[in-house]
Amino acid sequence: MTVTYDYRAEAQQKQAECMLCALKTELATADCRLYLLVDPVSLPDEVLHPLVSALVALHPIPVRLPHHALAAQSYPWLLPLDMADEAQAALLRLSIDYALKELHPQRLAQGEGRAICGWLTSPYDAATVARQLGETAIQKLPDNSSILLRYYDPAVHSVLWNHVDELQQQRWLGVLSAWVYPCGDGQVVIHKHKSATYPHLTFSLMLGAEDAVLIARTGRINRTLETYRNKNRMSERHDEVSAGEIVKAALERADSQHGFTQEYDQQALALDCLKWHPQLDMHHHMRTLLTREERPDHARYTTCVKQLDDHIRQRMCDELACATPPHPRCAY
Secondary structure, eight states: OEEOOOOHHHHHHHHHHHHHHHHHHHHHHSSSSEEEEGGGSSSOSOOOOHHHHHHHTOOOOOOOOOOOOOGGGOEEEEEEETTTTTHHHHHHHHHHHHHHHHHOOOHHHTOOOOOOOEEEEEESHHHHHHHHHHTTTTOOTTTEEEEEETTTTTHHHHHHHHSSHHHHHHHTTTTOOOEEEOTTTOOOEEEEEOOOSSSOOOOOOOOOOHHHHHHHHHHHHHHHHHHHHHHHSSSOEEOOHHHHHHHHHHHHHHHHHOOSHHHHHHHHHHHHHHHHHTGGSSSSSHHHHTTTTTTTTTTHHHTTTTTTTHHHHHHHHHHHHHHHHOTTTTOO
16 A cells, blocks of 8 residues: 655644544543553653643653663653543643654654654553553563563554564553554554453563564664655655565565675665565566675675666566566576
């Protein structure tokens, strides 16, 4: 699928209305409570910033992350929101507006994070929800080491959600009935769930070796997506799900099949796959150019493919689309 969201104020305002409508619909169709989840590390530094002031005034609940190496300052904040309360209803709208503003690819490329993690619904009270969130954030890898899984970060959430299986998704949400957030393209994402009848039975996501590899690669995937959106923010492009799958596969091939270990090279290859064809690098001519025996030592990906003009690349795309290998003697 494709998307044309351009991050301008008019587009943000339209999506803010969609987000608010989706949340109101969710609350109207389920007997549940609404919560706002915030990462304070990514909030503006100004104490008098309207969002910061509104959050602090409502005394957010710290989501304790049960690991000795994590300071309380890094704990996410959980805030119950009652739509009958004027101040809390105003905070909901303020948080939606801010969540969309902080999506701009240029802002994210400068290293600024996303403070608004999402809006959650649950039939359970705040203490139960906070424990679910905090305990689930600390996971064990196959080597028995413990990690902070920042699954509450929307960018990380998006990459991992479509990778984990149904049982892992159920444990991920636990006592929650819905997790709502804007994806990197400003579109409303809603993960619905039948909240656990018996809370806190387990918090383990049973992460395997493949999960661990993807978690380690999540940063590179998201930085590639940010670059892609920034280059194409005024034009039609792959949406977050399809782009994420293309990038994930391209980065893996760049490393395992072509031997590019540097992020610069992996990202350049992935961006070509996004622009031209999801498996552009698997065309026989590309494979020849990228083989370690053919390219100079330490040659960049861009150096290897610099001889390919747009006409040649389009021709390779057409051949890949037809799934008809060209004759070995075909000249490029």
